[in-house]
Each structure stands twice: as C-alpha cells, then as structure tokens.
Amino acid sequence: GQVDQVMVDVGQIVRETEKILRIVQVDPVWIDVAAPTDVTVAQALKPGDPAWALVELGPRLAVIEVKVVEVSPVADAASRTRRIRVELRNPDGPDRVVPGEPAWVRFTPPTDDWSKRVGRPARGG
Numbered sequence: 001g002q003v004d005q006v007m008v009d010v011g012q013i014v015r016e017t018e019k020i021l022r023i024v025q026v027d028p029v030w031i032d033v034a035a036p037t038d039v040t041v042a043q044a045l046k047p048g049d050p051a052w053a054l055v056e057l058g059p060r061l062a063v064i065e066v067k068v069v070e071v072s073p074v075a076d077a078a079s080r081t082r083r084i085r086v087e088l089r090n091p092d093g094p095d096r097v098v099p100g101e102p103a104w105v106r107f108t109p110p111t112d113d114w115s116k117r118v119g120r121p122a123r124g125g
Contacts, residue, residue, distance in 0.1 A: 050068070067087050
C-alpha cells in the first residue's frame with residue numbers, strides 16, 4: 001500500500017488505539033456495488049464472474065472488464081439490494097483509475113454500440 005495520510009505530528013503523544021496513518025492500496029481497486037437483489041439471483045452471480053465498469057480516465061470514459069470477487073450472502077431489505085464486490089486491476093500508467101471516483105458496473109457484456117458511445121475499452125480484466 002501507499003501512505004495516504006499522516007494524522008499525527010512528530011513528538012505528539014498518542015494512545016494505543018489512536019489512528020496515526022492511513023495506508024491505501026490502489027492496485028487492485030475494489031468497487032462495492034449495491035446491485036438489485038433480483039438481478040444477482042437471476043444471474044446467479046458468483047466470485048470469478050466477469051463484470052464491466054464504466055470509469056472516468058481524466059477527460060474520457062472507458063469500459064473496463066472487471067471480476068466479481070465477493071457476493072454478499074445477505075440482502076438489504078430496505079433497498080432490495082445486495083453488495084457485490086468487483087476487482088479492477090489498476091497498474092501505473094495513463095489509464096490508471098483514481099480510487100474514490102464514481103464508477104458504474106454492469107453484469108452483462110456491453111454491446112459494441114454502447115461501448116462506442118461511451119468510449120473504447122481501455123483494457124481487459
């Protein structure tokens with residue numbers, strides 16, 4: 001990981017339970033999706049399944065193939081959704097995604113027409 005934030009100053013006294021650093025991992029990036037429960041059941045989503053993320057890469061949009069890594073065993077009754085975690089490989093370079101930016105995920109392959117309208121795929125999963 002990389003140090004993102006230092007929360008104390010040199011010489012400052014801290015308690016054992018106090019946070020002093022924020023360390024983040026940016027490759028791979030996990031995206032948690034609140035997917036409609038009926039979609040997750042109908043498609044029988046499971047770890048290893050492909051998915052596609054629409055992400056911003058600077059001024060352009062790109063469709064990137066990602067991988068389902070976790071399917072929550074429970075649903076949220078209020079929103080009728082289920083958390084699906086997908087993993088996006090995020091190596092250094094011009095196509096690196098900034099974690100925390102919005103992403104939209106779908107669990108069916110995008111059509112060629114749709115992909116052309118939003119931007120050509122940047123890379124595969």
